[in-house]
Amino acid sequence: MEKLTLVKVGGKIVEEPESLAALLAEFAKIEGHKVLVHGGGRSATAIATQLGIESKMVNGRRITDADMLRVVTMVYGGLVNKNIVAQLQKLGLNALGLTGADLNYMRSDIRPVKDVDYGFVGDPKEVNSGLLANLIAQGVVPVLAPLTHDKQGNLLNTNADTIAGEAAKALAKHFEVTLMYCFEKKGVLSNPDDDDSVIPMVDEQLFKKYVDEGVIAGGMIPKIENSLAAVKAGVKQVIITQASDIAHPCGTTIK
Amino acid sequence: MEKLTLVKVGGKIVEEPESLAALLAEFAKIEGHKVLVHGGGRSATAIATQLGIESKMVNGRRITDADMLRVVTMVYGGLVNKNIVAQLQKLGLNALGLTGADLNYMRSDIRPVKDVDYGFVGDPKEVNSGLLANLIAQGVVPVLAPLTHDKQGNLLNTNADTIAGEAAKALAKHFEVTLMYCFEKKGVLSNPDDDDSVIPMVDEQLFKKYVDEGVIAGGMIPKIENSLAAVKAGVKQVIITQASDIAHPCGTTIK
Numbered sequence: 001m002e003k004l005t006l007v008k009v010g011g012k013i014v015e016e017p018e019s020l021a022a023l024l025a026e027f028a029k030i031e032g033h034k035v036l037v038h039g040g041g042r043s044a045t046a047i048a049t050q051l052g053i054e055s056k057m058v059n060g061r062r063i064t065d066a067d068m069l070r071v072v073t074m075v076y077g078g079l080v081n082k083n084i085v086a087q088l089q090k091l092g093l094n095a096l097g098l099t100g101a102d103l104n105y106m107r108s109d110i111r112p113v114k115d116v117d118y119g120f121v122g123d124p125k126e127v128n129s130g131l132l133a134n135l136i137a138q139g140v141v142p143v144l145a146p147l148t149h150d151k152q153g154n155l156l157n158t159n160a161d162t163i164a165g166e167a168a169k170a171l172a173k174h175f176e177v178t179l180m181y182c183f184e185k186k187g188v189l190s191n192p193d194d195d196d197s198v199i200p201m202v203d204e205q206l207f208k209k210y211v212d213e214g215v216i217a218g219g220m221i222p223k224i225e226n227s228l229a230a231v232k233a234g235v236k237q238v239i240i241t242q243a244s245d246i247a248h249p250c251g252t253t254i255k
Numbered sequence: 256m257e258k259l260t261l262v263k264v265g266g267k268i269v270e271e272p273e274s275l276a277a278l279l280a281e282f283a284k285i286e287g288h289k290v291l292v293h294g295g296g297r298s299a300t301a302i303a304t305q306l307g308i309e310s311k312m313v314n315g316r317r318i319t320d321a322d323m324l325r326v327v328t329m330v331y332g333g334l335v336n337k338n339i340v341a342q343l344q345k346l347g348l349n350a351l352g353l354t355g356a357d358l359n360y361m362r363s364d365i366r367p368v369k370d371v372d373y374g375f376v377g378d379p380k381e382v383n384s385g386l387l388a389n390l391i392a393q394g395v396v397p398v399l400a401p402l403t404h405d406k407q408g409n410l411l412n413t414n415a416d417t418i419a420g421e422a423a424k425a426l427a428k429h430f431e432v433t434l435m436y437c438f439e440k441k442g443v444l445s446n447p448d449d450d451d452s453v454i455p456m457v458d459e460q461l462f463k464k465y466v467d468e469g470v471i472a473g474g475m476i477p478k479i480e481n482s483l484a485a486v487k488a489g490v491k492q493v494i495i496t497q498a499s500d501i502a503h504p505c506g507t508t509i510k
Contacts, residue, residue: 047306047329050305050306050307051302051305051306052305070334073333073334073337073338074302074329074330074333074334075329075333076333077332077333077334077336077337077352078328078329078330078331078332078333078334078336078337079325079328079329079332079333081332081333082328082332082333082354082356082357082402082410083328083410085354085356085357085404086356086404086408086409086410087408089356089359089404089406089408090406090407090408094358094359094386095356095357096353096357096358097332097354097356097357098351099337099340099352101337101340101341101344101350101352102337102340102350102351102352103349103351103395104344104349131349131390131393131395135386138386140358140386147337149340149341149344151344151345152345153341153342153344153345154341155337155338155341
């Protein structure tokens with residue numbers, strides 16, 4: 001199978017012209033097929049504020065009412081996505097910006113209301129990777145915005161990490177997939193005070209050991225659990241690394 | 256060659272939920288391959304106003320400075336385009352929203368400054384229809400936003416009528432193309448006071464006759480000139496008709 005690298009970058013990097021240009025230049029250097037998944041939360045919050053719409057976050061997730069859905073559709077699907085596409089075209093990559101509604105590549109269910117009503121937020125249920133894989137094989141570089149749809153006419157706000165994981169699992173049917181999460185540190189650290197204490201490799205066994213020892217804790221636990229699940233579902237490896245290192249990653253490999 | 260209908264709809268119809276739903280339901284009834292080109296000027300003006308950005312128009316065209324480019328990127332490429340895509344997916348059409356930067360399908364030159372500096376406004380120079388034609392042949396329905404790019408990293412605001420015409424001419428290499436412009440009247444009228452006085456057909460000879468007689472005048476002249484040029488360039492016919500009639504057009508056919 002041919003190699004595919006799927007890179008997920010958080011909001012801050014893609015929202016400032018200089019860091020975005022640096023990231024995309026590194027991204028362009030990655031050999032083989034490529035997919036980019038981006039966030040855009042800071043821009044969404046900024047535009048929402050300018051429009052007089054308050055951003056409400058619960059457990060780090062955005063409450064997406066009808067007004068906020070219009071904002072994230074504009075910002076994620078338009079402003080951030082299309083600027084990345086235009087920049088990649090300048091770099092000679094044949095980019096194609098997509099929401100989950102485009103080509104119906106990712107369908108979600110609206111998140112059921114339990115303690116919190118998140119509004120128009122979707123959890124992916126179905127990935128149609130056939131057309132996407134054909135395009136990638138023809139040299140196209142998909143740029144995925146953190147939006148899906150319910151096939152009932154509604155766009156849904158969807159976490160970019162989740163989109164990256166689901167797209168990686170589905171594309172693993174067609175390619176040898178490396179999923180790369182850009183991180184503010186060089187990788188998963190064994191000592192949070194020492195930026196050079198990168199754990200080179202984590203597998204299921206080492207994960208349990210590190211969690212027992214308290215070396216891996218907090219928000220890193222679900223991140224690595226999701227990565228291990230992606231590997232179980234066919235993704236070759238997940239790499240957590242610094243944005244500046246994506247062309248030659250030296251972060252933490254999960255496999 | 257297989258048939259392809261390319262429908263261009265102006266702003267107002269696609270910007271109000273009810274008229275948009277009615278239009279897309281009719282669009283879905285068109286037999287054969289389909290492409291939709293949309294505007295969105297009213298929404299762009301409304302969002303710009305909310306963001307404190309003034310809309311400046313010269314000769315009916317929007318002056319697009321850097322701030323306004325951000326607005327039209329959000330509104331045309333995000334809000335309007337992705338909502339249409341989600342609605343078409345609900346109707347069972349496999350829609351794919353595109354700007355000219357996506358798949359590099361339409362490259363423009365920034366308009367040179369003469370009397371007026373239009374800013375980030377592009378005039379199409381190159382249409383790459385190969386990948387687009389492949390997708391259409393596979394059942395995909397492209398939804399084209401009025402944005403192109405210069406392949407130097409800049410998105411450019413581009414007139415939707417122009418995009419429709421250029422896309423139609425390029426796709427005429429692959430399909431038997433009907434280009435349809437949605438119009439507020441039933442078609443080109445021989446008597447502006449009589450809505451039923453639709454001229455059924457205009458060719459080059461009749462066009463000259465109607466212009467000489469003053470039957471066709473004003474803004475209709477360049478519209479029909481462009482349509483005749485599209486036919487000369489390989490488009491089978493151009494139809495000017497009411498939005499409600501696109502599935503069974505009874506307007507004016509230019510060929």
